Amino acid sequence: MIDVGVNLTNKRFDKDRFELLQRAQQVGIANILITGTNVKESHEAVALCQQYQQTLPNYLYSTAGVHPHDADHVAPHYLEQLTELARQPFVKAIGECGLDFNRNFSAPEQQKKVFSEQVSLAANLAMPLFLHQRDAFESWFDILKPYLDKVPAMVSHCFTGSKTELEQCLASDMYIGITGWLCDEHRGQALRDIVALIPLNRLLIETDAPYLTPRTIRPKPKSSRNEPSYLPYIVQEIASITGHSLEDIIAHTSENARRVFALC
Structure with a gap:
């Protein structure tokens, strides 16, 4: 299994x-992709990859990007900073980037500007995009559409759409x-209704830890903090809903992740 989205720089993991x-290794997680959500966090993600390279060789990789929540706070030279980060061998995609009109922590027009610039950067660098979208699908897709054949791959991270x-x-x-949104029979029912439509050759699995702890974990963990070792619960839920075997889901999602992110 490969967890393609972990917020490993989060302070909840410091201890x-x-x-x-x-x-994570003990339950069969072969690789983890650390999510970069702004320039600072992207630097920290690379630092974690470097820190654990000797003890866990070729285990951690990362993305580099600016989340829409942080769009209002980018420095004038943030694209140069992301370009420099993208040269690091651990960095495998531009993102997490996109649009979030649900909370509008950053102004919508500024979100669009920063997102468009990162999509263009990914095309110029020939790197995949790790994408965020919430309540902004039409605007989000309009920005991506001219680049569909200009980047190696696009990943709709933490999909919860229609x-x-x-x-x-x-x-x-x-x-x-x-x-783990899929593991919530209340909030995640709309996703549960359509997950079987995703072909195995387009499916990726991720915990988004420390968020979205699967509600199917038994016994229920004492902490609400999600972590990569809970990824098997997501695989089990996909299998239960779709009828695919655990082995097929693991094999296909792992191959997809290696292909998309050019993992060793």
């Missing part, structure tokens, strides 16, 4: 980060990241 990685949105993403050859 036991190495033990967490060991637990059937129509899913079909549009799949028709555009995007990869779809599924998280």
